[in-house]
Amino acid sequence: MSSMAKIRPAGAGRGRVINAILINGALAFICLLWIIPTVGLLVSSFRDRSDITTSGWWTIFPHQEYKTSRQIQLTAGLPLDQPLQVEGQTVTDDQLRAGFKLPDGSKLIWSNRRARTIDVQTQQWTANANFTTSNYQNVLLGQQFTFTQEDGSTKTEQGENMVNSFINSLTVTIPATVIPILIAAFAAYAFAWMRFPGRKFLFAMVVGLLVVPSQVALIPLLRAFSGLEISGTYLALWLVHTGFGLSLATYLLYNYISGLPREILEAAFIDGASPFTIFLVLILPLSVPALASFAIFQFMWVWNDYLNALIFLGPNPDTAVVTIKLASLVGSRGQDWHLLTAGAFISMLLPLAVFFALQRYFVRGLMAGSVKG
Amino acid sequence: MIQQTREAEVKSAPLPNDQNWSPRQFLIALAALAVVLALMVVGFLYLKGSRGASMFNAVVAIIWGVGGVAALFYTANMLIESLNLKWRNALRPFLFFLPGVAILFLFLTVPTLLTLYQSFFNQDSTRFVGLDNYIATFTDRSMQESFRNNLFWLFLGTGFCVVLGLLIAVLADRSKFETVAKAIIFMPMAISLVGASVIWRFIYAYNPADQEQIGLQNAILVAVGLEPQTWLTLQPWNNLFLILVMIWGSTGFAMVLLSAALKGVPGELIEAARVDGATELQGFFNIVIPYIQGTILTVTTTIAIGTLKIFDQVYVMTGGQFGTSVVGTEFYRQFFTNRNFGYGAAIAIVLFIAISPVLVYNLRQLNKQEGF
Numbered sequence: 001m002s003s004m005a006k007i008r009p010a011g012a013g014r015g016r017v018i019n020a021i022l023i024n025g026a027l028a029f030i031c032l033l034w035i036i037p038t039v040g041l042l043v044s045s046f047r048d049r050s051d052i053t054t055s056g057w058w059t060i061f062p063h064q065e066y067k068t069s070r071q072i073q074l075t076a077g078l079p080l081d082q083p084l085q086v087e088g089q090t091v092t093d094d095q096l097r098a099g100f101k102l103p104d105g106s107k108l109i110w111s112n113r114r115a116r117t118i119d120v121q122t123q124q125w126t127a128n129a130n131f132t133t134s135n136y137q138n139v140l141l142g143q144q145f146t147f148t149q150e151d152g153s154t155k156t157e158q159g160e161n162m163v164n165s166f167i168n169s170l171t172v173t174i175p176a177t178v179i180p181i182l183i184a185a186f187a188a189y190a191f192a193w194m195r196f197p198g199r200k201f202l203f204a205m206v207v208g209l210l211v212v213p214s215q216v217a218l219i220p221l222l223r224a225f226s227g228l229e230i231s232g233t234y235l236a237l238w239l240v241h242t243g244f245g246l247s248l249a250t251y252l253l254y255n256y257i258s259g260l261p262r263e264i265l266e267a268a269f270i271d272g273a274s275p276f277t278i279f280l281v282l283i284l285p286l287s288v289p290a291l292a293s294f295a296i297f298q299f300m301w302v303w304n305d306y307l308n309a310l311i312f313l314g315p316n317p318d319t320a321v322v323t324i325k326l327a328s329l330v331g332s333r334g335q336d337w338h339l340l341t342a343g344a345f346i347s348m349l350l351p352l353a354v355f356f357a358l359q360r361y362f363v364r365g366l367m368a369g370s371v372k373g
Numbered sequence: 374m375i376q377q378t379r380e381a382e383v384k385s386a387p388l389p390n391d392q393n394w395s396p397r398q399f400l401i402a403l404a405a406l407a408v409v410l411a412l413m414v415v416g417f418l419y420l421k422g423s424r425g426a427s428m429f430n431a432v433v434a435i436i437w438g439v440g441g442v443a444a445l446f447y448t449a450n451m452l453i454e455s456l457n458l459k460w461r462n463a464l465r466p467f468l469f470f471l472p473g474v475a476i477l478f479l480f481l482t483v484p485t486l487l488t489l490y491q492s493f494f495n496q497d498s499t500r501f502v503g504l505d506n507y508i509a510t511f512t513d514r515s516m517q518e519s520f521r522n523n524l525f526w527l528f529l530g531t532g533f534c535v536v537l538g539l540l541i542a543v544l545a546d547r548s549k550f551e552t553v554a555k556a557i558i559f560m561p562m563a564i565s566l567v568g569a570s571v572i573w574r575f576i577y578a579y580n581p582a583d584q585e586q587i588g589l590q591n592a593i594l595v596a597v598g599l600e601p602q603t604w605l606t607l608q609p610w611n612n613l614f615l616i617l618v619m620i621w622g623s624t625g626f627a628m629v630l631l632s633a634a635l636k637g638v639p640g641e642l643i644e645a646a647r648v649d650g651a652t653e654l655q656g657f658f659n660i661v662i663p664y665i666q667g668t669i670l671t672v673t674t675t676i677a678i679g680t681l682k683i684f685d686q687v688y689v690m691t692g693g694q695f696g697t698s699v700v701g702t703e704f705y706r707q708f709f710t711n712r713n714f715g716y717g718a719a720i721a722i723v724l725f726i727a728i729s730p731v732l733v734y735n736l737r738q739l740n741k742q743e744g745f
Binding site: 019020023026028036041052053055057058170171174182194195196202203204206208211213214215216219221224234238244246250274275276279300304305307326327330340344348351356366367 | 417420421435447470474481537541556558559561563564571573575586589592633685690704705714736
């Protein structure tokens with residue numbers, strides 16, 4: 001790649017500088033748009049539960065807000081059906097309800113209309129930087145939590161026990177990632193380096209199945225699993241993900257294994273090694289980059305999968321994986337943003353970590369497997 | 374040519390005992406294979422019964438699945454190696470490809486055919502109804518709405534992803550901050566559609582006008598003096614807001630692939646165009662775009678298939694209500710909520726038919742490939 005010249009804009013001197021500013025400016029703007037949703041979620045997940053629902057997450061940054069600086073006490077029982085004289089201004093009751101701006105920028109607003117007290121508010125710099133980790137405790141753990149409500153009373157709530165879902169997701173994901181790799185590697189080796197009847201037809205089947213939507217297989221599979229009494233178990237999900245991931249795995253590994261240098265394999269054959277030994281000792285170690293690419297791809301796919309988990313595991317909270325748990329939180333606690341934001345971030349944690357640590361492999365797998373639907 | 378040499382290699386390999394088979398080895402291998410199979414069945418029965426959440430079961434599953442598959446391969450190979458040369462060479466490929474092919478056949482090919490068969494039957498598959506389910510698929514009001522929405526998804530979603538992805542790829546290619554920018558745009562790919570749904574539900578969140586807005590979109594609206602809106606029930610625009618989530622998620626995919634393709638465009642080509650007096654834009658549209666059209670096609674079809682199959686985020690964000698249903702959510706509703714297997718099957722087959730041109734194209738490309 002490095003030998004290819006970068007496409008550089010034409011022009012010299014000042015034109016180039018202006019170009020660079022325009023390009024970087026546009027790019028920065030798009031990147032900002034792209035990252036704001038995730039930042040908002042992350043920031044909110046650390047805010048106090050009542051703060052989240054009463055002010056935007058962006059108020060953690062310094063901003064100007066009207067704050068009460070002093071109070072004015074009017075004569076008790078003063079009639080409100082005619083304009084009042086306050087601070088040398090003539091204001092009506094309605095204006096005091098909505099807030100009346102004074103020439104100096106401060107604002108008059110009823111503090112307690114019945115007691116005839118008025119707040120004088122001025123714009124002040126402020127930031128709602130009041131962070132907590134209790135949202136994470138509430139959503140991760142299963143025990144009871146007591147918190148103080150806005151009116152001062154306390155309330156006890158059951159935690160959401162998302163740790164459990166996290167373990168469930170691992171239980172589903174690890175076998176569903178490793179099993180298809182092994183089976184696919186054998187098949188890819190056969191397609192790449194062996195001759196057998198029906199090879200062309202069978203490989204065409206592998207390629208054809210790459211884009212088949214899983215929906216066409218769901219109904220018969222669910223019925224078959226119910227017959228075998230394994231629907232609702234992890235086993236069902238492992239089998240489904242193995243079946244659905246296998247065509248991509250075989251295709252991806254075939255592309256890689258068929259490109260390995262022939263000389264190495266020839267030398268091994270001449271030394272009298274059997275194909276099985278060659279596969280174990282040569283092919284597998286040489287294919288590690290391709291195996292890793294697919295492993296990451298399949299890991300993300302299975303971890304983030306919702307439809308298959310919904311159909312084959314069902315809504316049972318004991319077996320729910322993180323996507324199911326999060327979706328059910330949206331359904332049952334749709335306005336409890338302190339739980340939703342923390343829960344969503346927990347569900348994203350592992351894929352994001354894998355993504356940033358192994359981005360190179362992920363991109364490579366994506367390019368090799370971009371035929372999958 | 375290549376194929377012939379490969380075959381010759383296998384046959385000329387000088388292996389010990391090549392002519393005759395050894396009955397003793399054969400029996401040992403057979404016994405080992407039987408033991409492995411028996412253990413796999415025991416493991417299956419154990420896993421079938423395990424429903425609770427535990428890392429122990431995950432470990433058992435890995436040993437059962439990975440170890441079992443490896444042991445099956447190993448013992449089956451022992452069995453084959455104990456045979457004489459002729460049988461050995463004839464059977465060996467099957468050991469390697471048969472497990473994978475058999476699983477694909479059982480989990481995708483056969484179920485697809487069964488779904489096709491069921492689509493001609495009534496809801497519990499007891500009575501043949503001919504094409505009734507397909508007629509219903511194209512005449513039901515709710516299905517028509519889904520088709521209309523899916524067309525929005527197909528054209529708006531795919532179009533924006535590809536155009537934006539290309540734009541960002543071009544910008545990033547000329548910037549010093551390429552790596553960081555690409556990581557930021559690409560990052561949503563790692564986030565599940567359910568997670569993305571929560572992120573965007575928060576952006577679209579609505580509070581009544583007399584309260585402070587906590588959703589970014591409504592806060593901006595209020596700041597410029599407009600009324601806050603309940604975006605996700607605002608027909609028909611709510612479809613647009615759902616599609617926006619998908620654009621946010623999938624543009625990174627388009628960008629990464631297109632960016633790699635852009636770097637493959639030879640610099641001399643662009644230089645030559647420039648010497649001939651072409652402007653920057655002319656060079657881009659007449660040289661760069663045709664050069665990377667293969668990648669553009671791949672990216673477009675991949676994202677288009679994704680939009681046709683879309684389910685997760687619609688189901689999580691609106692449940693397919695308020696005029697946002699798509700084929701994926703209708704399939705789920707017929708299949709799960711209404712338990713109408715025939716109708717659900719017909720919808721799945723229609724989805725399959727919509728995607729099948731890509732399948733045909735892929736097979737044609739394969740046919741052109743060397744060695745096949």
